[in-house]
Amino acid sequence: MVQPPPPPDSRRPEPIPLTVLTGFLGAGKTTLLNRWLGDPALSDTVVIVNEFGEIGLDHLLIERVDEDMVLLGAGCLCCTVRGDLIATLEDLLRQRDNGRITPFRRVVIETTGLADPAPILHALIYHPYLVMRYRLQSVVTVVDAVHGAATLDAHLEALRQAAVADRLVLTKEDVARETVALRARLAALNPVAPILPADTPAEQLLGGLFGLDGKGEDVRAWLGADAMADEPEDGRDVNRHDASIQAICLTSEAPVPRPAFEMFLDLLRSGHGPKILRLKGLVALADDPERPLVIHGVQHVVHAPVALPSWPDPDRTSRLVLILNDLDPAFVQRLWDAFLGRPRIDAPDAAALTDNPLAIPGG
Template sequence: MTQDSRRPEPIPLTVLTGFLGAGKTTLLNRLLRDPALADTVVIVNEFGEIGLDHLLIERVDEDMILLGAGCLCCTVRGDLIATLEDLLRKRDNGRITPFRRVVIETTGLADPAPILHALIYHPYLVLRYRLQGVVTVVDAVNGQATLDAHPEALRQAAVADRIVLAKADLTGDTAPLRARLRALNPSAPVDPPDVAAETLLGGFFGLDGKGADVRAWLGAEAAQGAEHGHHHHDVNRHDASIRAFSLVSDVPVPRATFEMFLDLLRSGHGPKLLRLKGLVALADDPDRPVVVHGVQHVVHAPVTLPAWPDADRTSRLVLIVRDLDPAFVTRLWDAFLGRPRPDAPDAAALTDNPLAIPGG
């Protein structure tokens, strides 16, 4: 038996984020009561921030407790990577019950990018965990003011796969906030706080560890529509610099071409890539698409699906960028695919000097 054949399937992992006071703790308390989270490890910053008395069964050690819902709950002591590695050691050594998924609750002031970076870059963690999605909680009462005042809140909303709008019952018209969130991140559905755990935590893995609706995870159609006439911003708000759009191809993409495009984009503009995710048909194996996602200059090793999720075999990349002109990226994509336009950049020249790419 080869080493690869003995390697366990990666454990789906969801990041739960949102600004201070948004309602993450309330949402997490509800999720912990859901049977769908059995066999889940929930990583929190401190136990004291969450009312767990009604769920507590026993303390496993000073950093971990077993909950009545069948979940393990542990605190981050220092480095998140060290916490994730420690969980794997305890799991592999039989010191804790094997778990099927992980949920990480970030601090309210956290910029999600470094967390996502760690999850898709660390050479060991990428073999054992697979990022399933980012869920961001937004406060319906204070959301507009928070987005205005705090860049971290903008990034939390921009990189989300799903957004939960909390406290909507405490305010009146939420339409302006919803419109702003759609403009900021058109590919992310905006859910009520009572959304089912299966819906909220589903990603391209799904709660059962099998493939879910990848295209729903991408939300590519929404991102494409936003870029074609529906992406409006208040010019006085700094989230005008954050844009969401998608790149498409109706024909399979040569593997080397795709890799070169990603390398050029992330080497030239890595800090401006808040999030990238996609489903791509590669020319050497078009019947088995690859799922790719990344943050800033790090792109996760593509995951090959056994088959297309539906009859649509269009390759789609969804990008959320800051201070980067979507039109330029689209022209670069077209140039690499051999469908240049008069204003397209010279891909070959830019490959030799990626830092010369204009930022828009």
């Protein structure tokens, strides 16, 4: 159930911003990460990798702190995940709180090239302790401009990496013959994520919604909802190459009744949670419409909502952006409309929804 955020606790430390860096094998994650670590603004960062040997940071290593952690020349810490990611994140907090390592201000998790990022994001927003101490800000996915199209054709992991991203970074553009088709495919696969060059400043890539103190443009960029309005006029299916993964933006100009919103989320998550790769939004609830809730979820888990002190801009429209895998966007739209009291359901679909609200009409 979506509950109001707890009252501020002055004794609780501010959550530490966390970014997930992903991308398929050979896409250029290591090069991008090395560039980030050369930025003085990231000097108090912890980088989490799977094994030190898998990432080219050797020239930055200056001191081994313990078996699983080294200090980098850039002033950052780098630790390896030999077991469970949650255990690694908890251990970092213990060492930080006990003064055994220098306090860090940011965490970057670099996944393996074959990783499906959804379980990682699921862990980051599900664990009751980690959600208090870390705040997921952005998912940055690196895509190879030379081999990206072939990789998307051959590997589901690459599709998911692109689909859940907040920002897509296109590498090797200087040696690619052309990138127009790849850019169009990525935009269709994930219309809410901007496609940025590899030399984009680190802070622009790592930043996110949380901690922005109501900056309107950053909120709108995080949501990416404006991009959802750019539908093709000829009615063609822009997702024709990747029909299993599609995006949808649900809106409501009127404040949403809390019970209706909670029931909508509960029904969608319980019936189709594994098919929701990403969910994020800004929602005005009827009982507190001037303090919109920031909604952030993966699969059947939704992060504890964060209430902004006020609307970031004059637009009071509630917006929910979902990236779906093998789930009909039209069904999700009809479900949303039904809970808001504005059903637009044809007779056969209405019968299907009444008999089994968890079923996908026609699916």
